[in-house]
Amino acid sequence: MARRARPTGRPRVLLLTSSPLDGTEGSDVRLASDVLDALPDMDFVWFTPWPGHRQDPPRRGHPVRFLSRDGVPQRAQTALAGAVLARRVDLVHAFLSVGRAFPVYSWLRPLFLGGRPVVHTVPGVAEPRLLARSRPLGTTVALSESMARRLRAADYGDVRVIPPMIDPDAWPYLPRPKGYPVVLFAGHHDPRGGAEASIDAAAEAWHEGARFRLVLAMRARHGQHPGMLNEALRERAGAAGLPDVEVRGHVEDMRTLLASIHVLLFPPEVLGCKAGIPLPVLRSLATGRPAILSDLPQFADFGHAVLRAPAGDARRTGQQLAWLLDQPRSWDVLAERGRALVEDHFGPERFAARYGALYRELLS
Incomplete structure (x- = not known):
């Protein structure tokens, strides 16, 4: 059965990243920012630090603030905030590498993400043995065919391949520089x-x-x-x-x-x-x-x-x-x-x- 659309007519999507979306340079944040920019027909929800904000915040979507000070474990906060917000959106899109904490998170998926459909883009895998201890969060997206094969071998089920993007207009082709190499x-x-x-x-x-x-x-x-x-x-x-x-x-x-x-x-x-x-x-x-x-x-x-x-x-x-x-x-x-x-x-x-x-x- 189709989910009821938001009053704006656009489905609401939670971008679940391990750190705030505005101003950081991690691969998960970069991928999430690119998805936000690429799909203007979605109503995105994303995390922002408080107090203050970082540079170059996204111009679209709905930022959700949480306390972010030096020494505060951001991953724990985003997991808890995500558990609340996942019940208020139509789709959860997680951008999480398979690190040491991921196996526990994956087994607690119903607690953290509820019953909403989930897309899980996997930027990287810290150690192959962690895959055997984990469960898929939902439909999994790999960045390369090589990673997709590893995920399928670990029983991750439905794995799609969507390479990351780069805007050629933002990164124009340049002639070879002159001078000392x-x-x-x-x-x-x-x-x-x-x-x-x-x-x-x-x-x-x-x-x-x-x-x-x-x-x-x-x-x-x-x-x-x-x-x-x-x-x-x-x-x-x-x-x-x-x-x-x-x-x-x-x-x-x-x-x-x-x-x-x-x-x-x-x-x-x-x-x-x-x-x-x-x-x-x-x-x-x-x-x-x-x-x-x-x-x-x-x-x-x-x-x-x-x-x-x-x-x-x-x-x-x-x-x-x-x-x-x-x-x-x-x-x-x-x-x-x-x-x-x-x-x-x-x-x-x-x-x-x-x-x-x-x-x-x-x-x-």
Whole structure:
């Protein structure tokens, strides 16, 4: 039986994220914000911190405030607030990675989410063993075919694949920058997350004769000490004989940074809870910046638009970097392939059509 529509004629949808929707940069928040922008015919409810608010709040929907101070566990608050709001909406759309707390949450799904239909977009999985301990929240959405296969193997039932989106107009294709080459790694201070591997690979490329500056744009997670972690990266670069390294904190203006670089280096050994289709990679490809990635299964969807090397193989990754910096024609080919891939497979129209069809299916 169809659910009764709201007085506005639009179904009400709760965007359930682990942190407030306005101003944060996590993969779950980014995906939720993109869904909000892509589906104007839905009446969305989302979380915002109190007191005050963060930068660039969404212009649509209904923000729900909850107390947010340093040290307060936001995930617990959003779970409790979601339990109340889930009874007042027509559909719940959860954007939750499968982390340590997820198995318990999934088994308590009736308590937290009631009987409303649920879409669960899975940005990432911290550890494969957690899938065996969990239950699906509803219709599950994976970002890649690789993740979908893992979820189906874990008995997640109805799993759809909807890749994340990037607006090509917001990230225009740029010509190759002139001057001294710059290589970028952008990511978190996660074990085996790619920062150390990027330094080791860059050192290999330097010893091969390539000359460039390595920029590490690092984001710290809650509870980490970014100053100490950044200094450890500088020390690693010095010990590896890599002389030209810049370690930055979180970069607000990523467009300007991408305009200045020649290559994105992203060679994690494990993704953990990071998105299976990382946003820095999509942004890099959209702007025409070739990427060198590790050969994780999640990256197979990028096909021949990127270069890939065995995860943990600094020598091979460094050789690819040295080769690419010395081959302007190959650089141009990869830049064009990357842009075409973004337009064909990660555009906003395709994203909106798939989520819109899924919403209509579950609401009818």
